[in-house]
Amino acid sequence: MNYLAELLASGLAVGAVYGLIAMSFAIIYKSTGLLNFAQGEMGMIIAYVAWSISTSVDGNPFIVALGSIGFAVLFALAVERIVIRPMMSEPILSQIMVTIGLSVIFRSAIILIWDGLPHNMAIASGNQLVDLGGVRVRAAQIAVLVALFAAIAGMWAFFRYSRFGVAMRAVASDDATAQLMGVSSGKVQMAAWAAAAVLSGVAGVLFAIAYELSPSLYALGLKAFPATILGGLDAVIGSAVGGLIIGVTENLVGGYISSGLKEVAGFVIIILILMVRPYGLFGEKRIERL
Amino acid sequence: MRSGYYKETIVEHINLTDSTLQRAWIGIGLLLVIAAPFHFEFYGLSLITLMMITAIGAMGLNVLTGWTGLISLGQTAFMVLGAYAYAISTESWGWPPLLGFVLAGIVPAIASVIVGVPSLRLTGLYLAITTLASAFIVNHLVLEFDGLTNGSSGIFVNRPVIFGYAFDTDAKFYYLTAGFGILTILACLNLRRSRIGRALIAIRDNDNAARVMGIDLRAYKLYAFVASSFIVGISGALYGIFLSFVTVDGFPFLLAIEALAILIVGGMGSIAGAILGAVFLVGLPEVTSFVFSWMGSSAQSLLSTSAHEIKGLLYGLIIILFLRLQPHGLMGLWQDARRTWTLWPLKY
Amino acid sequence: MNYVKGLAAAALLALPAGMATADQGVTDTEILLGEVEPLTGPPGLLGVAHNLGVRLALAEVNAKGGIGGRQLRLIAEDDGYVTSRTIQSLRKLIGVDKVFALTSLSGSGQALASMPIIKQSGIPAMVPIGPLPPLYEPPSDNIFVVGQSYTEGMHQLALYLAKEYPGAKWGIILQDDDYGKSLGEGIEQAREEADINVVFETEYARGQKDFASEMLRVKDAGVEVLIAGGIISENIAMVKEAEKLGITPVIATFWPGRVPEVLKAIGPASDGIYGVDYVAPIQSEAGQAFLELARKYLTEDEVARVNRYTMTGYSSTRALIEAMKGCADDLTWACTIEKLETNPPIDTGVMDPIGFGPDNRFSNSGVTIMRADYETLSFAPVGE
Numbered sequence A: 001m002n003y004l005a006e007l008l009a010s011g012l013a014v015g016a017v018y019g020l021i022a023m024s025f026a027i028i029y030k031s032t033g034l035l036n037f038a039q040g041e042m043g044m045i046i047a048y049v050a051w052s053i054s055t056s057v058d059g060n061p062f063i064v065a066l067g068s069i070g071f072a073v074l075f076a077l078a079v080e081r082i083v084i085r086p087m088m089s090e091p092i093l094s095q096i097m098v099t100i101g102l103s104v105i106f107r108s109a110i111i112l113i114w115d116g117l118p119h120n121m122a123i124a125s126g127n128q129l130v131d132l133g134g135v136r137v138r139a140a141q142i143a144v145l146v147a148l149f150a151a152i153a154g155m156w157a158f159f160r161y162s163r164f165g166v167a168m169r170a171v172a173s174d175d176a177t178a179q180l181m182g183v184s185s186g187k188v189q190m191a192a193w194a195a196a197a198v199l200s201g202v203a204g205v206l207f208a209i210a211y212e213l214s215p216s217l218y219a220l221g222l223k224a225f226p227a228t229i230l231g232g233l234d235a236v237i238g239s240a241v242g243g244l245i246i247g248v249t250e251n252l253v254g255g256y257i258s259s260g261l262k263e264v265a266g267f268v269i270i271i272l273i274l275m276v277r278p279y280g281l282f283g284e285k286r287i288e289r290l
Numbered sequence B: 001m002r003s004g005y006y007k008e009t010i011v012e013h014i015n016l017t018d019s020t021l022q023r024a025w026i027g028i029g030l031l032l033v034i035a036a037p038f039h040f041e042f043y044g045l046s047l048i049t050l051m052m053i054t055a056i057g058a059m060g061l062n063v064l065t066g067w068t069g070l071i072s073l074g075q076t077a078f079m080v081l082g083a084y085a086y087a088i089s090t091e092s093w094g095w096p097p098l099l100g101f102v103l104a105g106i107v108p109a110i111a112s113v114i115v116g117v118p119s120l121r122l123t124g125l126y127l128a129i130t131t132l133a134s135a136f137i138v139n140h141l142v143l144e145f146d147g148l149t150n151g152s153s154g155i156f157v158n159r160p161v162i163f164g165y166a167f168d169t170d171a172k173f174y175y176l177t178a179g180f181g182i183l184t185i186l187a188c189l190n191l192r193r194s195r196i197g198r199a200l201i202a203i204r205d206n207d208n209a210a211r212v213m214g215i216d217l218r219a220y221k222l223y224a225f226v227a228s229s230f231i232v233g234i235s236g237a238l239y240g241i242f243l244s245f246v247t248v249d250g251f252p253f254l255l256a257i258e259a260l261a262i263l264i265v266g267g268m269g270s271i272a273g274a275i276l277g278a279v280f281l282v283g284l285p286e287v288t289s290f291v292f293s294w295m296g297s298s299a300q301s302l303l304s305t306s307a308h309e310i311k312g313l314l315y316g317l318i319i320i321l322f323l324r325l326q327p328h329g330l331m332g333l334w335q336d337a338r339r340t341w342t343l344w345p346l347k348y
Numbered sequence C: 001m002n003y004v005k006g007l008a009a010a011a012l013l014a015l016p017a018g019m020a021t022a023d024q025g026v027t028d029t030e031i032l033l034g035e036v037e038p039l040t041g042p043p044g045l046l047g048v049a050h051n052l053g054v055r056l057a058l059a060e061v062n063a064k065g066g067i068g069g070r071q072l073r074l075i076a077e078d079d080g081y082v083t084s085r086t087i088q089s090l091r092k093l094i095g096v097d098k099v100f101a102l103t104s105l106s107g108s109g110q111a112l113a114s115m116p117i118i119k120q121s122g123i124p125a126m127v128p129i130g131p132l133p134p135l136y137e138p139p140s141d142n143i144f145v146v147g148q149s150y151t152e153g154m155h156q157l158a159l160y161l162a163k164e165y166p167g168a169k170w171g172i173i174l175q176d177d178d179y180g181k182s183l184g185e186g187i188e189q190a191r192e193e194a195d196i197n198v199v200f201e202t203e204y205a206r207g208q209k210d211f212a213s214e215m216l217r218v219k220d221a222g223v224e225v226l227i228a229g230g231i232i233s234e235n236i237a238m239v240k241e242a243e244k245l246g247i248t249p250v251i252a253t254f255w256p257g258r259v260p261e262v263l264k265a266i267g268p269a270s271d272g273i274y275g276v277d278y279v280a281p282i283q284s285e286a287g288q289a290f291l292e293l294a295r296k297y298l299t300e301d302e303v304a305r306v307n308r309y310t311m312t313g314y315s316s317t318r319a320l321i322e323a324m325k326g327c328a329d330d331l332t333w334a335c336t337i338e339k340l341e342t343n344p345p346i347d348t349g350v351m352d353p354i355g356f357g358p359d360n361r362f363s364n365s366g367v368t369i370m371r372a373d374y375e376t377l378s379f380a381p382v383g384e
Helices: A002-032 A039-056 A061-087 A092-113 A139-161 A163-173 A175-180 A185-210 A219-231 A236-256 A259-276 B010-014 B020-039 B042-067 B075-092 B097-119 B124-144 B170-192 B195-205 B207-212 B217-243 B254-266 B271-294 B297-325 B329-343 C002-013 C044-063 C083-097 C108-121 C150-164 C178-193 C212-220 C233-245 C260-266 C285-297 C300-304 C308-326 C333-342
Strands: A129-132 A135-138 C030-037 C071-078 C101-105 C125-127 C143-147 C169-175 C197-204 C225-229 C250-252 C274-277 C362-364 C368-373 C378-381
Touching: A002 A039, A002 A135, A002 A139, A002 A163, A002 A185, A002 A219, A002 A236, A002 C212, A039 A061, A039 A092, A039 A185, A039 A219, A061 A092, A061 A185, A061 B297, A092 B124, A092 B254, A092 B297, A129 A139, A135 A139, A135 C233, A139 A163, A139 A185, A139 A236, A163 A175, A163 A185, A175 A185, A185 A219, A219 A236, A219 A259, A219 B124, A236 A259, A236 C212, A259 B097, A259 B124, A259 C197, A259 C212, B020 B042, B020 B170, B042 B075, B042 B170, B042 B195, B042 B217, B042 B254, B042 B271, B042 C083, B075 B097, B075 B124, B075 B217, B075 B254, B097 B124, B097 B217, B170 B195, B170 B217, B170 B271, B195 B207, B195 B217, B207 B217, B217 C083, B254 B271, B254 B297, B254 B329, B271 B297, B271 B329, C030 C044, C030 C083, C044 C071, C044 C101, C044 C285, C044 C308, C071 C083, C083 C101, C083 C108, C101 C108, C101 C308, C108 C143, C108 C178, C125 C308, C143 C308, C150 C178, C150 C225, C150 C250, C150 C274, C150 C368, C169 C178, C169 C212, C178 C197, C178 C225, C197 C212, C212 C233, C225 C233, C233 C250, C233 C260, C250 C274, C285 C300, C285 C308, C308 C333
Parallel strands: C030 C071, C030 C101, C101 C125, C125 C143, C143 C362, C169 C197, C169 C225, C225 C250
Antiparallel strands: A129 A135, C274 C368, C368 C378
């Protein structure tokens, strides 16, 4: 029983990381119809910046948090303004290729700016072990789960109640009409990119604390694809749930079947879900069927 | 000197060549391909061989991405399948290499049906995601079925012997590759000017309009995907022979991005563009090391420690800059130049 | 007509090559050597260190006047661990740069793939990284492998642990590639000779980051001796996960990950980890002497990147240089290969003396079992 509990706990912990990045995918997709293939890489860059800040201020968690969130917002706005915005009138093929181009650049830049070695990231007591009724987890893993639930609650309230959130939904459902009603789709897009960067940055930093910081961190983005397909590409909160499901599934497969299968379990889920329910568990049905 | 490019009938439009001048150029081109091994040795020849293999793969992807407007991130998966199909059938089962090449096309084609059927009924975005997934799944399957694939140890591949003729030297293998290259060009040109080719272009340009004209979107998209995977599989087999050793490590995921970059750089939807792009991107590392050696020793030491990263940066930058500034790629530049040359001093 | 453009571009890029002769790469003042290894990206940790070792050996002989008055120069090509680039780089080194001999063929998979080219060209090549049996069984005339196979290393490590912890329950986690397979064979051999009770065994996909479920199974099975068959990141993840679960099995790792960076990244939990290697640890007397030598010829930054691969690179290159010295008047491939065969074993102090024979292309180095010391970020032989 304890074995299963521990499998579930570590599944939820890693699933929360996938969930946060999956939410980033969904936010950008929902508000601009673009799938950002460089999301995992952006999370990785933010994690490295957080690491650089933490080594220069002795790991003071508040400065690190403030500094890296500030960087995440500026970084996302710069990418959106310089690279993405001019491409928005181009065909979808070009838009996707631009984000793929960005991902290649970010991966290389990490090694050029920092290095290719794995590092131990120690911020505050993130590495500390916590005993939860016989199941031991690291503090950073609890923090990811807390962050995910905070993000879910925040997103729900934002889309439901805030004026801007409603505007974002309007842009998502009908771009042209929303613009006629006076919504600036440019601003919506900027906000979406900034929010997505912060979420994936939180995921990257907390993953780096709980596991390790290395230039292959971007692979988290690949793991989050299945999560967002499962939850629904346009379902922000659904993607978060999708992340948790993928994380738990991976660990159950690894725990009861085989390790090799664990790494591709998510990708098998993608193919299966597209066969039976292409709009995902929580997505809107209208999605893209021909 | 002709004064412009006028095509008055549909026959003229679908003819492969339209002038004696063009036919003469093709003749010269063929002569140069035949003559290359006499001029280049060892390294130069293997570089051109690699360019040709890459160009075959790029032409395959072009059928799907350039003509039909669908993105595939599974180039690597289909190359791996093609390479293994060839290696297993010729080395383990002792099949003749020609049959091996056929299998190297058929196996990825079947795989593309499996991947394509669920994802092609959705918009293009979904094919990008499923092909990405298939790249990982294929690697896993290769390692899992190690009885057949020899798992991670890989399979050694000999140079083929076809109808008693051994393509054992670099020059002979080069001719074999060139032969496949020419076959691929002919196949692509003919596919492009057929009813199917026109249907694919119509789907890319406006899928709703295409459907109204009676084109079955799912069938034609699947057709493009299967044809594309067949050609990519052949290029995978050639790549495996080129490396003389087939493992999953020999086919890094970067190849999938490289293939897309080639199409963008060369010019989407153009066969000549795919070839040009392959030459450009395969030759890029040579050019960069040449440029860096000109820029002095500090630049050179940066290159010696970070060549891989600089190459990655360049790939990314080239993809973005071409998309942004020259969406029609090198072929677009070439056509602009040709038009300006012919029509000068007039603009149109 | 498209090929016209292709060929024109290619013609600009490729240099016309001349005739290859047996003593290419040798001028009146200089001898060119070449090597391929990953110098960038994460595998660069290994390649750069190896490259330093080769350069150290060259600097040492150059300072003493070179070979027959000729200075040695090294051209290192980066392949980023990508096989097609290894092959291309080798063709360039042999065909364009025309080096006299090769000091590395990159990792084990890359070396295997490049065997046909190397054999065809006849150039003497040393293989100090990733020595796999197919590289030397059957022996190829011009390929010289230095070190120890993963299988034999694992075999010895497993036998030692079986003796040290009799009756313990074993857990084995291996990577799903040729590296993992070689380790698995080593364990199998040991199981035939000693009583090893394996209660959990699994393979993971390369690049895996989350080892929670594997380590839970380790915990569930009550594993007391764990073979952590990862390379770098994977071992870090496994040990940290064990720490998290509060289990303390005896953990054994393998030499590709025996670098200080791994201990640093794991933290204090790395103390006492077992390792196995055929080169001396840096903290040993021989290791310190080697470091002293490195300080003499390398910059401070470079000395900081020295690890076990520097030692293997240095030692195998020394063996090559000694053979070339014996041929100073008649510097040909045939003579160099003959001297490599007949020279008495070369002792560099940091590993077993390196020697080959007429039908032997493998310099078999004995292994040492060692344990990690987190305090000094190093390994020390057991029993010291």
